[in-house]
Amino acid sequence: MEKKMICIMCPMGCELLVTKNGNDISVTGNSCGRGVIFAKEEMTCPKRIVTTSVKTEKGVKSCKTTIPIPKSLIFDCVKEIEKLRLKDAKFGDIIIKNVLNTGADVIITAN
Numbered sequence: 564m565e566k567k568m569i570c571i572m573c574p575m576g577c578e579l580l581v582t583k584n585g586n587d588i589s590v591t592g593n594s595c596g597r598g599v600i601f602a603k604e605e606m607t608c609p610k611r612i613v614t615t616s617v618k619t620e621k622g623v624k625s626c627k628t629t630i631p632i633p634k635s636l637i638f639d640c641v642k643e644i645e646k647l648r649l650k651d652a653k654f655g656d657i658i659i660k661n662v663l664n665t666g667a668d669v670i671i672t673a674n
């Protein structure tokens with residue numbers, strides 16, 4: 564199976580061609596090793612950083628996960644954030660620790 568994808572690990576945006584043959588995954592088109600890591604993760608367990616906002620009594624604040632989480636958990640992560648009832652939060656505050664046991668914290672990214 565062959566799949567084309569764009570590496571999103573840096574602004575270069577290399578066009579990758581990924582070939583999966585059983586458990587073997589080979590990658591071409593990458594300009595550096597990070598492209599191989601990205602492609603293999605995309606083929607096995609794709610992950611993304613979640614960026615969204617959280618309501619507080621003092622207004623809406625933007626927030627994000629500290630590290631990428633599996634794409635399959637993004638919707639549940641957003642639901643966990645929506646459940647929060649915060650008085651206030653400031654830049655850098657951890658509002659959920661280890662969200663959904665992913666190892667990622669959710670932090671406030673702006674005041």
Ligand code: SF4
Nearest residue numbers: 570573576577595598
């Ligand atoms: S393969 Fe390397 S150079 Fe190309 S987009 Fe990915 S990280 Fe950037």
